[in-house]
Amino acid sequence: MTGHNPTTPGWACAGCGAEWPCPTRRRELRAEFHGSPYSLGLYLGQYFVVAAADLRHIPAGWLHNRFVGWIREPQERIPYTAVDILINSYELAKAHDPAADGTCRVCGDPADCWVRLDPAGPGFHIPVP
Structure with missing residues (x-):
């Protein structure tokens, strides 16, 4: 039995004090669930x-990466970071700014271009790769 168990509500490792699951527990879990990544995903x-109920102050994406995002092998991971998505989204929104007549410069649609949520405001859809 491992000594690297979570302590709640802070979700630190009882064995080493790192954020749980700590690197040691991750190695143990990989060995325990060898060949069964889906079962490991369900378990975690x-x-x-x-943990999401206890750690409401931590963004859900960070918690996802901490608890289940590390399960995929590095070559399986999505090559985009949140910064990449935001930069690409900003560039996409700039390209789809309305022209003087109110139509989209790229797709020619009227002010309700698919990229913009609110033609009058700065909002836009974030494309997910």
Whole structure:
């Protein structure tokens, strides 16, 4: 039995004090669930849901990466970071700014171009790769 278990409500490792699951527990879990990444995901997903209630101050994406995002092998990981998505979204929104007549410069649609949520405001859809 491992000594690297979570302590709640802070979700620190009882064995080493790092954020749980700590690197040691991750190695142990990989060995325990070898060949069953989906089962490991379901197992850690349960912890993720409980931790989300305790750690409301931490953005959900960070918690996801902490609890289940590390399960994929590096070559399987999505090559985009949040910064990449924001930069690409900003560039996309700039390209789809309305022309003087109110139509989109790229797709020619009227003010309700698919990229902009609110033609009068700065909002836009964030494309997810």
